[in-house]
Amino acid sequence: MTQIFEGVAIAIDSLKSNKGRASLTILGIAIGVMVVMVIASMVRGINGGVTDIMDQLGPRTFFVFRHFQGGIQVSDGTEEWRNYPGLTVEEADILRELPRIAMVVVQDQSSRPVKFGNTELSSVQIGGLSARWPEVSGGDIFPGRSFTELEEASNARVAVINQKLAENLFGLANPLGREVKIDGVPFRVIGVHVPPPDLFGQGNNPRATIPHGSFKKYIRSWGRWMDMMISPVEGVSVEEAIGDVTASLRSQRRLRPAEENNFSVITQDRLLENWNKVTGMFFLVMIVLSSVGLMVGGVGVVAIMMISVTERTREIGVRKALGAKRNEILWQFLVEAATLTLIGGVVGMIAGGAISWLVATFSPLPAEVPALAIVAAVLASIVTGVGFGMYPAAKAARLDPVEALRYE
Numbered sequence: 001m002t003q004i005f006e007g008v009a010i011a012i013d014s015l016k017s018n019k020g021r022a023s024l025t026i027l028g029i030a031i032g033v034m035v036v037m038v039i040a041s042m043v044r045g046i047n048g049g050v051t052d053i054m055d056q057l058g059p060r061t062f063f064v065f066r067h068f069q070g071g072i073q074v075s076d077g078t079e080e081w082r083n084y085p086g087l088t089v090e091e092a093d094i095l096r097e098l099p100r101i102a103m104v105v106v107q108d109q110s111s112r113p114v115k116f117g118n119t120e121l122s123s124v125q126i127g128g129l130s131a132r133w134p135e136v137s138g139g140d141i142f143p144g145r146s147f148t149e150l151e152e153a154s155n156a157r158v159a160v161i162n163q164k165l166a167e168n169l170f171g172l173a174n175p176l177g178r179e180v181k182i183d184g185v186p187f188r189v190i191g192v193h194v195p196p197p198d199l200f201g202q203g204n205n206p207r208a209t210i211p212h213g214s215f216k217k218y219i220r221s222w223g224r225w226m227d228m229m230i231s232p233v234e235g236v237s238v239e240e241a242i243g244d245v246t247a248s249l250r251s252q253r254r255l256r257p258a259e260e261n262n263f264s265v266i267t268q269d270r271l272l273e274n275w276n277k278v279t280g281m282f283f284l285v286m287i288v289l290s291s292v293g294l295m296v297g298g299v300g301v302v303a304i305m306m307i308s309v310t311e312r313t314r315e316i317g318v319r320k321a322l323g324a325k326r327n328e329i330l331w332q333f334l335v336e337a338a339t340l341t342l343i344g345g346v347v348g349m350i351a352g353g354a355i356s357w358l359v360a361t362f363s364p365l366p367a368e369v370p371a372l373a374i375v376a377a378v379l380a381s382i383v384t385g386v387g388f389g390m391y392p393a394a395k396a397a398r399l400d401p402v403e404a405l406r407y408e
Helices: 002-017 019-057 089-096 149-153 163-170 199-204 212-218 238-252 268-311 313-321 326-362 371-397 401-406
Strands: 062-065 101-116 119-129 140-144 158-162 179-182 185-194 207-211 227-232 264-266
Touching (some): 019 268, 019 326, 062 238, 089 101, 101 163, 101 212, 101 238, 119 163, 119 212, 158 163, 163 185, 227 238, 238 264, 268 313, 268 371, 313 326, 313 401
Parallel strands (some): 119 207, 158 185
Antiparallel strands (some): 062 227, 062 264, 101 119, 101 179
């Protein structure tokens, strides 16, 4: 312990006497560690947010898409899925009749202008959903109500808007019963949706939800991108329900046994798995960026330690003449190098923690610093110091005591 404290004290003295070089070394290490902290905290927070969204949908809900591949893909424009037919309302109606299916919610989306009086928002997210959409979207509708299955079947021009859209259009006035124009078509506001907290704060974006039939009839969209959210009845497993849905869709689309599905049935586990692949890419970027910072800091460690060895050559000679062994000299300089990089690591952790707190506090993006990231940052800074400090330390340990004492 005495040797460790002595090495730490010498490292601090070295910092004071070589402020410029030491600052550059600390800065390089701090940047590398800060990148690790910030990206790790954001990935951790985002993953938690995605899990929360899945929990809101219910653990037994699964999805049917026209196409789902997931991950990060490079497209050359020749994919076969581009010829897949879009999902249809008729297919959804047949799926609702399956005995082991409890609920099928269809969904279409588009960004269209919404106007009330002299106030117009040019791009509002419009969702066309089935009447049972609150069961999968979560949150509350207050004041007012959602649209009924009868209103959905009759293509009624009614809308449930979220709080943000209500504030933008009506201010503090009661929005219920008022008429807004969505894509130029009048709709009557019947409710205000208070969404649950979600990833990236999408609930803070203006949004209106209308019956799916009304959406198809009145709202312009790209088409062929309707998707479905499906839940099995109690006592039926998700796998059994997926089997029924897959068989029904294949039958409706007259697919031969040898033909592949021209639709995608995806469970929440699959969505999370693909999301983890995407966040894995963030971790790869994090490692590359942090490695650059650590390399810069490591080069600085070599430079400052070589200068330290040169300046203390006579001191090393005296210590060896008094009986100090090579291992003791080596240990002293390694502790000094590790201390230098550890200071940079601490600075990086403080900066990274502060940035993560600012992101979590002043933006909708979640950020949570994992304990593993702190441990990894400390170890990375120490390993960098030991690794890059090994050459100067070994050079100091190999000095001949007679030659060292003659050094001027």
